[in-house]
């Protein structure tokens with residue numbers, strides 16, 4: 001399937017993997033790229049040296065390029081932005097902020113820059129700053145989220161900018177893919193489904209929680225201090241929301257979450273860890289290889305879109 005995004009990125013299928021902190025490491029990213037999509041190494045909160053290692057290891061597993069996601073609240077974001085240039089990364093996505101200050105440097109290096117946005121305003125600003133495309137990410141997504149739904153955000157961003165738009169948030173199968181195309185998107189970005197990929201190093205306990213999750217099993221923590229994070233309900237979210245409701249100071253809440261994503265992804269602590277996942281987790285039913293997922297989604301979508 002050819003779209004403006006497959007052309008822009010030189011990939012076979014218009015499916016991009018979300019740059020999930022801790023989850024999107026080089027095994028997953030290289031598997032997605034190898035399967036014809038675009039794999040993304042997520043820098044999350046990691047130091048720049050770790051990101052460099054991840055990029056180098058990814059190159060050993062596939063000849064196809066992987067992108068890198070810069071989580072802009074990372075205290076080492078400046079150094080990571082530099083590492084990306086030094087390592088010859090071809091595509092960058094960004095999250096949780098405005099990547100404006102890196103744009104000139106990345107564009108000069110010939111890097112395709114695709115900011116993840118949660119509003120029309122930031123999408124417009126990113127187009128003006130020279131972005132090659134944007135990911136319009138709805139509130140159905142896992143992790144750090146904006147307020148607008150995918151259904152409302154994507155067509156509004158499509159109307160507001162001339163660059164290609166990639167839809168994200170609540171997409172995990174061929175129906176979601178086809179719907180995104182109907183809204184005017186040129187590709188989709190998926191996170192939650194790839195969490196349970198066979199190539200994903202996420203702890204088995206975490207994967208089981210995603211697979212067992214139903215439609216209304218996620219909660220949004222951190223709304224009161226401006227950093228809403230969607231994750232699967234567990235002891236951690238219950239404690240957090242109880243404290244948040246009682247007006248606990250930001251520092252106390254932060255203490256509760258510090259290292260909690262690592263605890264879930266690496267140690268498999270599904271009780272007190274942070275199980276970031278989107279609302280579409282209810283549709284994610286089994287572990288499969290990235291290639292199986294992408295083939296299944298494309299076959300279903302092509303039938304719906306009457307392309308085959």
Ligand code: TUI
Pocket residue numbers: 021044071073094095096097098116117118122137142143144145146227229
């Ligand atoms: O960034 C994401 N998703 C993420 S980042 C992340 S790591 C994290 N962990 C704990 C707390 C906070 C972050 C987990 N998931 N998605 C892209 C995204 N970007 N969603 C929303 C935004 C966003 C929000 C506000 C982008 C820009 C923005 O403001 C722009 C400005 O002008 O500052």
